[in-house]
Amino acid sequence: MARKRPTIHDVAAASGVSRGTVSRVLNGQGNVSLAAETAVRRAVAETGYVVNRAARSLKTSRTGSIVMVLSEPQERLFEDPNFSVLMRVATGTLADRDMSLVLMIAGDDGGRDRVARYLRGGHADGALLVSTHAGDPLLEAIERSGVPAVACGAVLGRESVIPYAAADDRGGARDMTEYLAGQGRRRIGMITGPLDTPGGSLRLEGFTGVLGRRATKQMIVHGDYTQAGGEEAMRRLLSTVPDLDAVFVASDLMAAGALQALHEAGRRVPHDVAVGGFDDSAIATATRPALTTVRQPLAAVAAETVRLLIARLDEEQVDPVVLPTELVVRDSA
Amino acid sequence: MARKRPTIHDVAAASGVSRGTVSRVLNGQGNVSLAAETAVRRAVAETGYVVNRAARSLKTSRTGSIVMVLSEPQERLFEDPNFSVLMRVATGTLADRDMSLVLMIAGDDGGRDRVARYLRGGHADGALLVSTHAGDPLLEAIERSGVPAVACGAVLGRESVIPYAAADDRGGARDMTEYLAGQGRRRIGMITGPLDTPGGSLRLEGFTGVLGRRATKQMIVHGDYTQAGGEEAMRRLLSTVPDLDAVFVASDLMAAGALQALHEAGRRVPHDVAVGGFDDSAIATATRPALTTVRQPLAAVAAETVRLLIARLDEEQVDPVVLPTELVVRDSA
DNA sequence: CTTCCCCTTGGGAGGCCTCCCAGAAACCTG
DNA sequence: CAGGTTTCTGGGAGGCCTCCCAAGGGGAAG
Numbered sequence: 001m002a003r004k005r006p007t008i009h010d011v012a013a014a015s016g017v018s019r020g021t022v023s024r025v026l027n028g029q030g031n032v033s034l035a036a037e038t039a040v041r042r043a044v045a046e047t048g049y050v051v052n053r054a055a056r057s058l059k060t061s062r063t064g065s066i067v068m069v070l071s072e073p074q075e076r077l078f079e080d081p082n083f084s085v086l087m088r089v090a091t092g093t094l095a096d097r098d099m100s101l102v103l104m105i106a107g108d109d110g111g112r113d114r115v116a117r118y119l120r121g122g123h124a125d126g127a128l129l130v131s132t133h134a135g136d137p138l139l140e141a142i143e144r145s146g147v148p149a150v151a152c153g154a155v156l157g158r159e160s161v162i163p164y165a166a167a168d169d170r171g172g173a174r175d176m177t178e179y180l181a182g183q184g185r186r187r188i189g190m191i192t193g194p195l196d197t198p199g200g201s202l203r204l205e206g207f208t209g210v211l212g213r214r215a216t217k218q219m220i221v222h223g224d225y226t227q228a229g230g231e232e233a234m235r236r237l238l239s240t241v242p243d244l245d246a247v248f249v250a251s252d253l254m255a256a257g258a259l260q261a262l263h264e265a266g267r268r269v270p271h272d273v274a275v276g277g278f279d280d281s282a283i284a285t286a287t288r289p290a291l292t293t294v295r296q297p298l299a300a301v302a303a304e305t306v307r308l309l310i311a312r313l314d315e316e317q318v319d320p321v322v323l324p325t326e327l328v329v330r331d332s333a
Numbered sequence: 334m335a336r337k338r339p340t341i342h343d344v345a346a347a348s349g350v351s352r353g354t355v356s357r358v359l360n361g362q363g364n365v366s367l368a369a370e371t372a373v374r375r376a377v378a379e380t381g382y383v384v385n386r387a388a389r390s391l392k393t394s395r396t397g398s399i400v401m402v403l404s405e406p407q408e409r410l411f412e413d414p415n416f417s418v419l420m421r422v423a424t425g426t427l428a429d430r431d432m433s434l435v436l437m438i439a440g441d442d443g444g445r446d447r448v449a450r451y452l453r454g455g456h457a458d459g460a461l462l463v464s465t466h467a468g469d470p471l472l473e474a475i476e477r478s479g480v481p482a483v484a485c486g487a488v489l490g491r492e493s494v495i496p497y498a499a500a501d502d503r504g505g506a507r508d509m510t511e512y513l514a515g516q517g518r519r520r521i522g523m524i525t526g527p528l529d530t531p532g533g534s535l536r537l538e539g540f541t542g543v544l545g546r547r548a549t550k551q552m553i554v555h556g557d558y559t560q561a562g563g564e565e566a567m568r569r570l571l572s573t574v575p576d577l578d579a580v581f582v583a584s585d586l587m588a589a590g591a592l593q594a595l596h597e598a599g600r601r602v603p604h605d606v607a608v609g610g611f612d613d614s615a616i617a618t619a620t621r622p623a624l625t626t627v628r629q630p631l632a633a634v635a636a637e638t639v640r641l642l643i644a645r646l647d648e649e650q651v652d653p654v655v656l657p658t659e660l661v662v663r664d665s666a
Numbered sequence: 667c668t669t670c671c672c673c674t675t676g677g678g679a680g681g682c683c684t685c686c687c688a689g690a691a692a693c694c695t696g
Numbered sequence: 697c698a699g700g701t702t703t704c705t706g707g708g709a710g711g712c713c714t715c716c717c718a719a720g721g722g723g724a725a726g
Contacts, residue, residue, distance in 0.1 A: 350675075350676085351675065351676045351677065352676080352677075353675065353676055353677065354674085354675060354676080357674095357675090364673065364674060364675090365674075365675090366673085366674065366675090369674080369675085388681090390681095391680095391681050391682060391683085392680080392681055393681090394681080
């Protein structure tokens with residue numbers, strides 16, 4: 001049916017030069033006469049030649065692929081707007097370098113083993129980590145494999161080992177807290193994310209940084225980035241701090257849950273309690289009232305992450321990148 | 334640093350057998366004595382040997398990877414809960430076969446070209462299409478490449494060429510419409526998705542199938558799967574059919590927009606107007622009131638899609654699979 | 667005990683590419 | 697125009713694996 005795929009030999013024959021010359025043209029390493037180059041390019045077009053990656057890879061021991069490792073459980077993954085942007089940017093940028101993106105999910109031990117084996121086997125030239133938690137055993141495996149890795153979002157505790165690009169969680173949280181305070185709110189609570197995530201701990205730091213000792217222990221409750229968790233956290237907060245007049249919630253999804261709880265408790269938003277979210281995800285405009293939240297520069301973070309990875313592949317020295325966020329004022333605060 | 338990666342030769346030497354035998358053990362093609370097998374397995378563990386895929390691929394001319402082709406613009410991708418489930422199931426199932434998943438986004442012409450070239454180059458053993466539109470030029474390129482493809486969700490117009498697994502859009506829409514009618518609603522409108530998507534046309538078919546001539550043209554408006562589109566469509570619907578008492582919206586995200594429009598128009602939900610969504614996505618519980626909607630059997634669809642693909646790789650004959658949906662009653666209807 | 671057969675094993679060949687070296691061709695320079 | 701230098705080209709080697717064939721070894725059957 002489909003006749004045999006043309007090889008570099010066929011191209012060489014069709015263009016009247018040798019394999020070596022064809023290879024040089026294909027890999028753009030110069031020292032090829034214009035005539036030869038033209039002939040080769042024509043022959044490539046004519047024969048429909050596409051390089052055989054396996055053979056190339058066998059010789060160069062580079063695979064031309066990057067593995068994107070997802071550590072989050074699926075619900076969060078889906079909720080994370082970062083992710084689809086990152087994927088788009090990553091596939092696009094890598095494609096420009098003729099590289100492809102392999103996806104692996106390291107949700108459980110089996111998944112982690114697979115990723116570790118994959119890297120150890122040299123099946124990828126680099127790894128792009130998404131939302132990897134502090135202390136994830138996978139980190140060690142990655143370092144041991146010697147494959148260059150970068151992370152999208154800081155990997156707590158490994159900031160110096162694994163370069164990353166991230167939104168300024170701390171700064172964004174600071175902005176939101178200052179905004180709430182500036183609106184005359186005096187009893188401001190916070191619902192954090194899990195503290196072993198950067199979004200969990202850094203957003204909390206931003207919050208306490210602004211409020212200082214006014215951020216007492218009882219004003220802070222911990223959520224898990226789920227809507228149900230946000231609802232439940234809000235209820236706890238209301239019961240310990242009934243005179244609350246504002247709450248900063250570390251993610252929009254949790255904020256949606258918090259709104260629910262406030263509604264059920266008969267508090268009007270923003271009149272009685274102002275609510276600030278974080279992420280500016282799709283859900284932020286779906287809630288009632290629409291969420292005042294902090295927008296992350298997702299596309300920029302994604303682009304920077306990939307840029308870092310490529311720099312690492314080229315063996316350049318790289319430093320972490322932190323990008324500014326933006327306060328988006330809607331109706332909830 | 335990391336010393337040279339062990340090859341099959343090293344394993345052969347360490348286990349005292351020949352390359353051929355090691356290869357047979359690794360590929361499980363039998364005709365190997367128990368003693369030899371044990372020795373080989375021990376040697377593999379000891380040396381930390383991982384097969385070099387490039388070399389294998391060069392010889393077998395199978396790549397061990399599947400390309401997942403995403404055709405949707407990113408917003409929709411992100412909104413689509415199907416997607417993360419599909420990814421998880423796909424990576425998991427493929428990993429069991431020691432295959433990996435490569436992601437490509439065919440959003441624009443450049444992307445489509447890349448995908449086409451990738452497939453023509455034989456860089457993947459199969460293609461898994463996600464939400465590919467009818468008439469997408471990519472389809473032709475895929476067929477021409479000869480790479481086996483399956484789709485998650487029907488590809489309109491190519492149902493007979495490209496096997497697929499999908500939720501029963503028509504049936505789900507029918508259920509929802511019957512439910513609304515059963516609640517005594519008499520003036521039921523619909524906001525559809527784009528009619529060149531299966532979710533757009535099939536859900537509409539389910540709706541009209543139940544209501545028959547009661548589903549007049551003016552009761553039906555077309556949306557674009559975005560929240561803003563849903564809001565705008567709802568406003569149109571309200572202006573032409575002011576006495577509307579229910580609306581079936583073809584996606585939860587659009588339904589969230591519709592709720593917004595209804596709220597602004599002073600209609601109470603569900604008292605004045607009942608609202609039914611579709612998808613049971615995360616947003617369905619974030620809206621107020623929470624959405625009554627149709628749940629898609631996402632995990633099952635994903636699993637079936639991958640099963641179909643694997644069957645095709647094994648050159649089995651496969652038929653499309655349609656899986657039943659489930660009505661989820663919450664507060665909006 | 668011999669013969670035959672089958673299970674198991676070893677190792678050569680070849681898949682396609684890039685790297686590299688040696689040699690040819692072109693170009694300078696004095 | 698001769699000699700030296702640079703640029704370009706050809707093709708062998710080798711990367712690691714699987715496939716296949718031939719041969720060895722063991723067991724069963726006669």
